[in-house]
Amino acid sequence: MAMLPVERFKDFIQQNQLFKTGVPVLAAVSGGMDSVLMVHLLKAAGYPFAIAHCNFQLRGSDANADQQFCRQLAHDTGVEFHTINFDTSAYAREQKLSIQMAARELRYQWFEQLQQAHNYAAVALAHHQNDAIETILLNLTRGTGIAGLHGILPKNNQWVRPLLFLTREEIQTLISQNQLAYREDSSNASTKYARNKLRHEVIPKLKELNPNLEQTFERNLSHFRELEQLLEQQVALVKQQLWVEYGNEVHISIEGVKQLHPQKLLLSALLKDYGFNDTTIVDLIASLDKHSGRIFESATHMLILDRDKLILAPQLGNENASVSIYQDDEQAVYNGQTLKITYLNGLTDIPDNKYITVTDADTLVYPLTIRSWQEGDYFIPLGMQGRKKLSDFFVSRKVPLHQKSRIPVLVNGNGDMIWIAGYRLDDRYKLTPQTKKVAIFELL
Secondary structure: OOOOOHHHHHHHHHHOOOOOOOOOEEEEOOOOHHHHHHHHHHHHHOOOEEEEEEEOOOOHHHHHHHHHHHHHHHHHHOOOEEEEEOOHHHHHHHHOOOHHHHHHHHHHHHHHHHHHHHOOOOEEOOOOHHHHHHHHHHHHHHOOOHHHHOOOOOEEOOEEOOOOOOOHHHHHHHHHHOOOOOOOOHHHHHOOHHHHHHHHHHHHHHHHHOOOHHHHHHHHHHHHHHHHHHHHHHHHHHHHHHEEEEOOEEEEEHHHHHOOOOHHHHHHHHHHHHOOOHHHHHHHHHHOOOOOOOEEEOOOEEEEEOOOEEEEEEOOOOOOOEEEEOOOOOEEEEOOEEEEEEEEEOOOOOOOOOOEEEEEHHHOOOOEEEEOOOOOOEEOEOOOOOOEEHHHHHHHOOOOHHHHOOOOEEEOOOOOEEEEOOOEEEHHHOOOOOOOEEEEEEEO
16 A cells, blocks of 8 residues: 555645544545545545445446445445435436436435534545546536636535545556555446546547646636635625615615626626526616616525615515415415315305405316416406416506515416416306306415
8 A cells, every 4th residue: 555645635635624633534435436545545644534325226236236345345444334225216206306416415415414413524525636627617618607617626614525636547547556446337437428528528639738737727726716715805895885684685785886896797796695697697787777676586586676776685485386275175375375265056246355266166177286476377367368478467467576476376287377366367267157166265
């Protein structure tokens, strides 16, 4: 084992303050070349650690052999071993995720639980320099802010990457020189299509232009990280000047926003935690002089253009996106409001209350859904022939934009809107002389 770069390893850990020495670290180990080398380096450098291995049950006997290999590695190294089996396919179906994202979520959640339960100093992941380069190139190809340029950080909260000082080639050389056993990761050959294209086709071409690509990128990375820190300091200063909190809203002076330079960069950085993307920021900047009450929305927040300020407020009604209603339900609770459902045989007087509607029960297809409106929703307002987009209906009724998402919409099992609660029934669901059974919906 004389040939392991133990001193470079220790220096990298100290320079980047990856973890407190003396406190055990949790090493995430797949059994592949990178994570196996990380185990041998941790051992040779004398750091206390434990090993965690996930079996995603995606590769049959291969996956079980990987698990057995990691168990043996922990035993031979004399460290504690944690392992878990995931039904990744089922989780991906339930959460509507790709297999890859499902595996990622499952593994990160579990590592975090282990780390907290056993007070590990950090979770060590075996990414190396080439992973970082691929990440940056992918980010650049897809479009990225400055954060996408630093690639993979050596330390990000409890996640640490002590192998980032090594290239893929160096790792391969060390593994063969030291004759270290590892498991060939069969998924690696097939994983991430885009990464493979970069790895096998793009990066070799770049190395023809610059044989020291990894070292150059390492320098670029540290420049980008420093630039990012500079931007964070600047954003903190801007925030002190512009940010005024009122309850769960933030008010931002429009005059102040106009004086920001560089405006788009600083505004994007200020709002990035609230889910606003660059396109929205460009629209927003273009609208600053049009005092219109315009609203810009992200998945979690909205920005309302007021006279002299921007109002940043959480989206309402995100707590429960939708509630299903089955045939024998007598009530449903949606966003703190109760919808009461009763059925009667024969026609009935229609009470004069905008929070009560009556429909022909035989036209209902269960389960019904109650949810907030979505872009593209349309209905046929009672008494009209043609379809009307819900967004246009709200505009014609002068519904304040940030209240739209509070209005419950009752949707039939076939996708039709039945009732915009408090506003209008859909014409297709009204009572007719042929109606035999009536469904009464009352919003409390």
